[in-house]
Amino acid sequence: MKQQVMVLGLGLIGASLCRAINNPTIELFGWDYSSETCEIAREVGLVDQIASIERAPEMDIIILAVPVRSTLQYLHKLAKLSLKESVIVTDTGSTKNEVMELAKTLPFTFIGGHPMAGSHKSGVKAENSNLFEEAYYILTPPKGIKTNSLIKLLEPTRAKFVELEPESHDEIVGVLSHLPHIVAAGLVKMSDQLVLDYPRATQLAAGGFRDITRIASSDPQMWTDILLTNRSILLDLLHDWQKEITTIQESLIQEDQSAIYDFFSEAKHSRDHLPAKDRGVIPAFYDLYVDIPDTAGAIAEVMTLLSKADISIVNLKIQETREDIYGVLELSFKNQTDLEKGQSVIEEADFHCCRRS
Numbered sequence: 001m002k003q004q005v006m007v008l009g010l011g012l013i014g015a016s017l018c019r020a021i022n023n024p025t026i027e028l029f030g031w032d033y034s035s036e037t038c039e040i041a042r043e044v045g046l047v048d049q050i051a052s053i054e055r056a057p058e059m060d061i062i063i064l065a066v067p068v069r070s071t072l073q074y075l076h077k078l079a080k081l082s083l084k085e086s087v088i089v090t091d092t093g094s095t096k097n098e099v100m101e102l103a104k105t106l107p108f109t110f111i112g113g114h115p116m117a118g119s120h121k122s123g124v125k126a127e128n129s130n131l132f133e134e135a136y137y138i139l140t141p142p143k144g145i146k147t148n149s150l151i152k153l154l155e156p157t158r159a160k161f162v163e164l165e166p167e168s169h170d171e172i173v174g175v176l177s178h179l180p181h182i183v184a185a186g187l188v189k190m191s192d193q194l195v196l197d198y199p200r201a202t203q204l205a206a207g208g209f210r211d212i213t214r215i216a217s218s219d220p221q222m223w224t225d226i227l228l229t230n231r232s233i234l235l236d237l238l239h240d241w242q243k244e245i246t247t248i249q250e251s252l253i254q255e256d257q258s259a260i261y262d263f264f265s266e267a268k269h270s271r272d273h274l275p276a277k278d279r280g281v282i283p284a285f286y287d288l289y290v291d292i293p294d295t296a297g298a299i300a301e302v303m304t305l306l307s308k309a310d311i312s313i314v315n316l317k318i319q320e321t322r323e324d325i326y327g328v329l330e331l332s333f334k335n336q337t338d339l340e341k342g343q344s345v346i347e348e349a350d351f352h353c354c355r356r357s
Contacts, residue, residue, distance in 0.1 A: 014065030015127035112140035
């Protein structure tokens with residue numbers, strides 16, 4: 001008999017999980033609050049059946065691929081249903097402490113989950129069976145609960161599974177993901193006033209500024225949920241961040257050249273020693289920047305090269321911040337392999353490329 005698996009939430013993460021784990025040994029059920037999303041999932045064969053939470057009592061494993069506060073609501077609903085005694089429920093949320101506290105009161109087994117993968121694309125149409133490959137997939141099981149059966153289901157994602165305590169997880173992602181998202185959003189908000197004073201600032205905000213604030217384009221509802229469910233840790237982190245900024249502010253006031261140098265030197269040393277290829281908390285962007293001469297057909301030539309090599313891209317943009325004869329074509333690939341292959345193909349045709357790390 002096939003294992004019955006349900007995925008509630010068919011956005012990028014839920015849909016990509018469906019695509020990765022769907023195989024003849026399981027019967028896969030899916031549902032999303034968006035009827036359009038459900039229809040797309042049905043049309044492309046993402047799941048075997050579209051079914052709402054009322055079918056949950058039939059399931060062996062239930063995956064909640066929704067924002068954290070929605071996960072909390074679903075858990076309360078599931079607690080009122082007569083689920084199988086052997087059922088395993090898991091989630092994909094970015095904070096774990098609050099949901100694991102609730103799990104202590106539930107009449108079924110709940111294993112917290114957080115696949116550390118994502119994309120600047122969203123929704124069911126962005127699904128990608130390779131999204132989780134080589135990414136860390138954090139599990140926060142209650143004490144004494146084995147994760148073997150859940151990992152077996154998720155093995156086709158080719159993720160790297162790691163178990164953490166909920167508190168440790170939330171503090172780690174607070175520093176490495178949540179705080180950077182707050183800082184990025186704050187920088188963008190600061191630039192809004194600059195644009196009012198200097199209209200050309202929008203054009204000049206490409207390049208480095210656009211790169212370091214790219215994560216500010218994330219889903220506002222998701223990040224509202226994340227901040228509110230990691231509130232105490234983030235309040236402490238924001239306090240520490242303010243102290244760090246105050247320190248460099250004082251160094252500027254005092255014109256302390258040595259302290260300012262040390263500020264950047266220490267940061268450079270730490271940044272340069274980060275793992276080069278490991279996928280971390282913030283989703284990686286596989287971008288390639290190609291110098292494009294101002295000649296007819298140059299962009300078309302690059303795209304033809306990629307097409308002939310059977311390399312797909314997920315996005316392209318033209319940066320026009322420089323006033324010489326070259327523009328910059330920004331190409332976004334699905335993964336590191338496609339990026340490296342694409343760079344090789346383009347450079348063989350004598351175009352100059354670069355990547356930012």
